[in-house]
Amino acid sequence: MNFKEKNNIYVNMIEERLQNIIPEVNEYCLDIKKAMSYSLLAGGKRLRPLLALAVAEMLDKPFDEVINFGCAIEMIHTYSLIHDDLPAMDNDDYRRGKPTNHKVFGEAMAILAGDGLLNMAYEIMINDAVESKSIDKMRAAGIVAKYAGSLGMVGGQVIDLQSEGKTIESDRLKTMHRLKTGALIKAPVEAAAVICGADKKEFELLSGYAANLGLAFQIKDDILDIEGTVENMGKNPGNDSSCNKSTYVTMYGLEESKKLLETVTQEGISCLEAFGNNAQFLKELALSLVVRDR
C-alpha cells in the first residue's frame, strides 16, 4: 500500500470516529451540537489524529489505543480555530471553504461551541483513561493539557495577538510558532508515544521529529499565504501578510523560507532513523507536508 492509500484509510477511520464522538445533548440546546459538529466535521487534513495513529502503528500498538486521544486533539485544534476566527480575533469569514462558525451560528454560539469542544476533548481523554484504568493515558492527557494551555497554544495565540502590525524579532516569531502551531503537533506524537509505551530514547526522538514537523508546517503555511490559491486553501491567502503580520516569508524572504522548510523537514526525518522501516509512514507524512497546496 502506498502512502496516499494508507493516508486515506487512516483519515477515513478518523472521520468515522469524529462523526460519532459528539454525544446527544439536551433537547433544549440542540443547536450547540449542530455548531460543534459543523466545524469539527468540516474536513481538513486531520494531521493531528493522523500523527497519533502513525505513532501507534510504528510502535506496533492497536489504533484503538490512541484514536480517542487523536480525535480529542483534533477537537482542541477545532475549538482554537473557531475562537481564532471570531471578529474580536482574526475576523475571518471563511475556513476550509465554508463560512466560519460565527458567520453561521452567531458570535455567542461560536464562543460556546468552542468551549464545548474543548471541554469534550478533555472528557474523551479522561473517560478513556478511566475505562482502561491507565496511568499512562492520564499522563498523556496531561501532556495534551500542557501543550493546549497558556504555556502552549493559548500562549502562542497571545503572542500572535500582541504582534499584529508590528515588526517582531526572530526569537519572538519562533516562540510564537513553537507555541501556536508546534505545541498541538507535538501533543499527538508525545501522547501516543506515552500511551504506546515508548521508552525514554524513543520518546525523545519522536518529540524531536514532531518539533521539526511543527516548524516545517508553519513555514509552509507562511509560504502558502503568499503562493496559495483561494480554491485550494478554502480561505483567502495573503491574510497574514496583508495584516502586517510577521511571517517566515516576511522575515527571511520566499527563497530562504523554502530552503529552511527543506532543512527542517530533513532534520525531522533524521530523528526517525532509529526506527528503521517502521517509520516509513511518518517520514512520508513529513515529506507530503512540504508539497501540500492547502
Place this chain on the structure above:
Amino acid sequence: MNFKEKNNIYVNMIEERLQNIIPEVNEYCLDIKKAMSYSLLAGGKRLRPLLALAVAEMLDKPFDEVINFGCAIEMIHTYSLIHDDLPAMDNDDYRRGKPTNHKVFGEAMAILAGDGLLNMAYEIMINDAVESKSIDKMRAAGIVAKYAGSLGMVGGQVIDLQSEGKTIESDRLKTMHRLKTGALIKAPVEAAAVICGADKKEFELLSGYAANLGLAFQIKDDILDIEGTVENMGKNPGNDSSCNKSTYVTMYGLEESKKLLETVTQEGISCLEAFGNNAQFLKELALSLVVRDR
C-alpha cells in the same frame, strides 16, 4: 468555632492556593497570566471549592486531597463568567465590583484568558491524578468534565442564550438552571465524594444535597436580581429582568420564589441527616446561601 470563622479559614486556604496556581508563562505572553489572574483573584464566595473542602472534612479526609479539584472548578466557573460577560454574550461591564475582563484587557485577550483558565483547570486535575496515581481522581475529573461541557454548563448557557427576550415554559427554565448553575455546584460535591471514597449511598445523598443547593442558589440569585443593591452585588442588579429573561421571580412571583427557596434548601439539608453532626458545616452553608445579600 462557629460557621463564619470556619468559612473564613476555608476561604483563606482557597485564596492562598489560587494565588499560586497559575504558573509563570513565556516572557512574550506575560499578559495572559495577568488577564487570567485578574478574574480568578477577584474574590467571590468561592462556593465551589468550599463545597469540596466541606465534603472532605465531613468524610474525614485531608483537605489536600480535594483542594486542587475545588480550585480547578473555580477556574472553570471563572472562565465561564469571562466568556458570559463578553459583548457577544451578556455584554456586562462590571463583575464582583470590578470592570469585566474584556473591559480591561480587550475582547480577544478575554476570550483567550477564558480558554487558558479552562485548559489549566483540566491540567491541574489531571496532574493531581497522575501524581497520586489515583483512578478515583481521574473519575472525579471525568465528573467535572461532564458537568462543565455541552451536556452541563455550556448546554445551560446555550439554553439561556436562546431564551433571551422570550417567555419560556417552566420545564425549560428548570433545565436551563440545572445545567447552567446546578451542574457546576454538583461538580465539586460529587468529585470530592469520589476522591474521598464515599460509598454509593453517601454519593447519592451528597449528590441530592448539591442538586437542591444549586437550585436554591439560582432562586436566590433571581431574588437578588430584584432586591439586591449594586453596592452589595458589585454589578447592576435587575439585569436579567430588564433583559426580559425569564427568572424564578418572573415565573412564580417574589413571595412564591422565597417560599420555594426555603423548601428547596430544607430538602437539601434533609439529604445530610444520615451524616449526623459531621454535616454541620454543609448544613449551615446551605442556610447561609438563603440569607446572602450578594
